[in-house]
Amino acid sequence: MDDIILSLQEITKVYDNGVFANRKVSIDFKKGEIHSVVGENGAGKSTIMKIAFGMEKQSEGQIVYKGKPVQFENSMEAIKLGIGMVHQHFMLIPSFTVAQSIVLGNEPVKNKFFVDYNQATKKATELAKKYNFEIDVKAKIETLSVGAKQKVEILKTLYQDAEVIILDEPTAVLTPQETDALFIELKKFRELGHTVIFISHKLNEVKQISDRITIMKNGESCGTYNACDISIEKMTELIVGRELSTSFEDIKKKLDNTKAVLAVENLEIKTTKKHTLNNINFTVKSGEILGIAGVQGNGQSELIQAIAGMRSFTSGSIHLNDVDISTIPIKQRRQKGLAYIPEDRMQDGIAANASISDNIISTYYDSPEISGKVFMKNKSIRTIADNLISKFSVKTTSAKTKIGSLSGGNIQKVVVAREYQTDPQLLIAEQPTRGIDIGSANFIHNQLIDLRNEGRAILLVSADLTEVMDLSDKLIVMYDGEIVAYFESTNDVTDKDLGLYMLGVKKQSEEEIRRAYRV
Amino acid sequence: MEQYKDLIFSASFFFVIIRVCVPLMFASMSAYTANLSGLPNIAVEGIMLIAAIMGVLGSVWTHSAWLGLLVAIASGILMALILAFSAIKLKTTPIMGGIALNVFASSFTVFLLFVITGSKGTTASLPSKVLPTIHIPIIKDIPILGEIISGHNVLAYICMITAVLVYILVYKTKFGLHMRASGLDENAARSVGINVNRVRFTSLILSGILAAMGGAYLSMGYLSFFTANMTASRGWIGIAAEAMGRGNFITVLLTTLVFGVFDAITNVLSLTNLPSELLQTIPYLAVFFAIIAYSIKEYNKKKRNNA
Numbered sequence: 037m038d039d040i041i042l043s044l045q046e047i048t049k050v051y052d053n054g055v056f057a058n059r060k061v062s063i064d065f066k067k068g069e070i071h072s073v074v075g076e077n078g079a080g081k082s083t084i085m086k087i088a089f090g091m092e093k094q095s096e097g098q099i100v101y102k103g104k105p106v107q108f109e110n111s112m113e114a115i116k117l118g119i120g121m122v123h124q125h126f127m128l129i130p131s132f133t134v135a136q137s138i139v140l141g142n143e144p145v146k147n148k149f150f151v152d153y154n155q156a157t158k159k160a161t162e163l164a165k166k167y168n169f170e171i172d173v174k175a176k177i178e179t180l181s182v183g184a185k186q187k188v189e190i191l192k193t194l195y196q197d198a199e200v201i202i203l204d205e206p207t208a209v210l211t212p213q214e215t216d217a218l219f220i221e222l223k224k225f226r227e228l229g230h231t232v233i234f235i236s237h238k239l240n241e242v243k244q245i246s247d248r249i250t251i252m253k254n255g256e257s258c259g260t261y262n263a264c265d266i267s268i269e270k271m272t273e274l275i276v277g278r279e280l281s282t283s284f285e286d287i288k289k290k291l292d293n294t295k296a297v298l299a300v301e302n303l304e305i306k307t308t309k310k311h312t313l314n315n316i317n318f319t320v321k322s323g324e325i326l327g328i329a330g331v332q333g334n335g336q337s338e339l340i341q342a343i344a345g346m347r348s349f350t351s352g353s354i355h356l357n358d359v360d361i362s363t364i365p366i367k368q369r370r371q372k373g374l375a376y377i378p379e380d381r382m383q384d385g386i387a388a389n390a391s392i393s394d395n396i397i398s399t400y401y402d403s404p405e406i407s408g409k410v411f412m413k414n415k416s417i418r419t420i421a422d423n424l425i426s427k428f429s430v431k432t433t434s435a436k437t438k439i440g441s442l443s444g445g446n447i448q449k450v451v452v453a454r455e456y457q458t459d460p461q462l463l464i465a466e467q468p469t470r471g472i473d474i475g476s477a478n479f480i481h482n483q484l485i486d487l488r489n490e491g492r493a494i495l496l497v498s499a500d501l502t503e504v505m506d507l508s509d510k511l512i513v514m515y516d517g518e519i520v521a522y523f524e525s526t527n528d529v530t531d532k533d534l535g536l537y538m539l540g541v542k543k544q545s546e547e548e549i550r551r552a553y554r555v
Numbered sequence: 556m557e558q559y560k561d562l563i564f565s566a567s568f569f570f571v572i573i574r575v576c577v578p579l580m581f582a583s584m585s586a587y588t589a590n591l592s593g594l595p596n597i598a599v600e601g602i603m604l605i606a607a608i609m610g611v612l613g614s615v616w617t618h619s620a621w622l623g624l625l626v627a628i629a630s631g632i633l634m635a636l637i638l639a640f641s642a643i644k645l646k647t648t649p650i651m652g653g654i655a656l657n658v659f660a661s662s663f664t665v666f667l668l669f670v671i672t673g674s675k676g677t678t679a680s681l682p683s684k685v686l687p688t689i690h691i692p693i694i695k696d697i698p699i700l701g702e703i704i705s706g707h708n709v710l711a712y713i714c715m716i717t718a719v720l721v722y723i724l725v726y727k728t729k730f731g732l733h734m735r736a737s738g739l740d741e742n743a744a745r746s747v748g749i750n751v752n753r754v755r756f757t758s759l760i761l762s763g764i765l766a767a768m769g770g771a772y773l774s775m776g777y778l779s780f781f782t783a784n785m786t787a788s789r790g791w792i793g794i795a796a797e798a799m800g801r802g803n804f805i806t807v808l809l810t811t812l813v814f815g816v817f818d819a820i821t822n823v824l825s826l827t828n829l830p831s832e833l834l835q836t837i838p839y840l841a842v843f844f845a846i847i848a849y850s851i852k853e854y855n856k857k858k859r860n861n862a
Binding site: 111112115123127128129130131132136140141142143149150151192196 | 729732739740742743747748
């Protein structure tokens with residue numbers, strides 16, 4: 037037992053709103069191992085790691101580090117003891133150099149007050165050399181690629197003498213090559229006696245890199261396994277807790293007389309540096325769900341923002357029911373039948389301090405149904421809100437409750453309910469079930485299928501492959517701002533194959549991709 | 556036309572530029588040090604005003620110009636600390652705190668003036684001291700250069716030295732690096748253990764000292780007494796110059812200099828028979844157009860990056 041460096045013992049975390057993020061989670065991390073923590077979004081992986089790093093405080097349970105119980109007031113205390121964390125969102129200052137970023141907070145000094153920049157450069161270079169990182173320490177952060185920025189973050193933890201390095205979803209933003217390079221580095225850390233905690237929901241990666249794997253579900257640990265003893269299938273079963281492909285095939289109606297509702301033609305977004313989107317052509321027909329698969333950051337967000345009217349694009353056109361909506365404002369797009377469930381519900385989906393009913397009417401507040409000439413028709417607003425709350429089984433005491441106080445799943449239900457209420461021609465669902473409980477997710481999936489069966493067009497974007505594969509009728513894959521594959525049916529492709537397209541390893545021919553644009 | 560040319564291309568014109576630049580430089584450095592740490596100080600104007608009257612009163616009480624300057628600086632620090640405390644500890648927005656201090660300063664100084672002198676105009680009746688003027692040996696005997704550089708108030712030279720010190724502080728020292736980090740990304744700074752609040756408190760104190768010296772210069776050097784609202788928006792011009800420098804200290808100083816030149820032109824042209832009301836708008840028009848030019852540049856840059 038001596039080789040256990042960090043031990044989390046029966047950690048429970050309850051948020052103020054009564055939501056359990058973790059329930060009696062116990063994990064032991066050994067010295068010199070790569071230990072993965074896997075689970076779906078919202079399974080409590082990030083929370084438990086934030087607790088281990090001192091960013092959040094556990095409600096119950098204790099942390100034992102090198103045999104001694106510790107209580108972190110903030111992450112500085114964790115850093116001092118030798119725990120480092122590479123956050124999913126980098127903590128880097130764009131205008132600083134790599135060397136400055138690495139030494140920041142603990143700079144080498146001369147004459148007490150002055151930063152010794154030569155020494156800083158030297159130390160950073162030595163550190164990079166020791167761990168085989170190829171990086172120009174004099175370069176500015178803003179000029180670096182995402183992969184290189186991550187290297188800087190890792191070097192920061194090493195500079196602070198971290199013995200335990202926590203990496204939160206490090207591969208989500210990386211290209212396959214960068215991921216391979218990262219794995220080589222992580223193995224090097226293991227050789228040098230560091231403990232690497234790897235948080236991910238990509239099972240093949242986890243299987244490939246880890247010594248041991250802890251699986252989490254619904255805020256609880258489902259046990260720790262040796263990587264060699266557990267198959268990917270078994271992991272999937274434990275993580276999802278249900279059969280992998282819950283088939284929606286049976287409840288999907290076959291519809292005739294479909295027509296293209298959304299047509300995107302030659303869409304291009306060009307910035308000074310590169311193409312964010314290039315040569316995007318596809319249609320979504322009535323009564324179908326078109327899924328967009330891809331690793332995050334390959335242009336999906338920009339594409340959706342362009343269609344929803346939240347950003348401009350360089351060239352190309354977007355048609356909704358044969359009307360050109362390329363340049364019209366968001367409100368008019370909505371009046372023409374567009375509905376949008378945004379990726380970031382707290383930022384773009386709701387106004388957290390407003391009530392549920394205010395949020396429910398926020399996208400059509402001026403329709404004659406609820407808005408008189410001067411005053412709002414509060415009675416009809418109330419009726420609409422109450423109906424939707426019961427129809428979507430939103431757990432709340434009243435429609436007047438502040439929406440921000442609800443759980444993620446219930447907030448998302450309100451967002452979906454609002455978009456549903458406008459009876460859209462086209463619904464854009466961007467990560468519609470991210471970070472919410474399985475019950476709510478399942479409910480939302482069924483609502484999407486219902487809309488589809490009523491002959492609406494749905495454009496679904498999700499980082500969750502299972503979700504895309506289960507729900508979609510047709511599928512496109514995006515990589516590096518382009519469509520790299522189109523599938524007539526999700527049965528035409530395996531998960532593994534899809535992965536190759538998503539990572540840019542494979543690409544269909546121009547003609548095959550062209551099929552995505554159907555008239 | 557000839558007379559304008561003579562007025563502007565003379566040694567005394569350049570002397571005037573330095574003379575009017577001093578309070579603007581102090582103001583923009585004050586705004587700069589605060590903003591760099593991520594806590595904008597829009598109370599520069601108010602702090603200058605308070606310091607201007609406190610310097611005068613201090614010199615009357617202590618019979619010493621230097622002790623008067625110390626009183627002025629102390630009052631500047633106090634004002635800055637109020638701002639820092641309300642923004643950092645009480646979490647008010649620094650803009651609100653700044654507005655409050657500015658409004659307070661413009662009325663309170665007049666109140667003090669009235670209570671002490673019985674007049675609402677100036678402290679000319681008080682036996683206040685003035686900080687000494689320095690004639691630099693050797694340089695003062697060089698033709699033209701001597702006329703321009705020598706013979707300024709001691710605070711003008713302190714201002715120049717301070718500019719060098721601020722540059723060193725920001726770009727060479729550990730504290731300067733922490734200031735920049737706190738201002739650019741608070742969370743990133745915190746994540747490596749920088750005490751952002753402490754950095755901001757210290758930066759605000761510095762900002763207060765700088766603004767106070769600018770204020771003291773006005774009533775104890777530029778003029779020899781305090782007059783109501785004598786800062787005449789110099790603090791705001793400093794803030795405008797700081798905003799246009801976008802975190803680059805040299806640019807901040809150069810922008811301030813441009814504003815100073817326009818101010819000097821106003822000063823010199825007031826000797827002619829052009830209407831003074833019109834002339835006095837020149838520096839403000841300069842700020843106005845500079846900000847427009849700057850916004851257009853920024854807008855185009857943004858557009859290029861986003862399109």
